[in-house]
Amino acid sequence: MSKLKKTPDFKNEAEEREFWESHDSADYVDWSQAQRASFPKLKPSTKTISLRLPEALLDRIKIEANKRDMPYQSLIKVWLADDVDQNRRTE
Incomplete structure (x- = not known):
């Protein structure tokens, strides 16, 4: 292998x-x-964002999260990650 370069400071x-x-x-x-x-x-690492949702949608999300015994914000993160992963596989 050739001589390695020195990593700068x-x-x-x-x-x-x-x-x-x-x-x-x-x-x-x-x-x-x-x-x-x-x-x-x-x-x-995480970053806090502001996301405006219709109240009716947020209520439905909270109901679904309650059924799964998890915080609604965690459920939103799971759904978003699943959707991004699924879209990445179909590209």
Whole structure:
């Protein structure tokens, strides 16, 4: 394997992100030496959004969530994720 390039020092995470978006990590990392890592307690980051729904729709969602014994916001997230996954498979 050819000699690896030295990874630059970054001032901040944004600078590092910009660098890796335009450079191939294979030039800097010997991936043949990589080992699989597991982060079981790592939670995905979330972002709060504002979503306006008709009250009747929100009431129906809350009824469905209650039937499943789960918070209605969690049910909305499940439905959205399922729909996105299904659309991705049909493309």
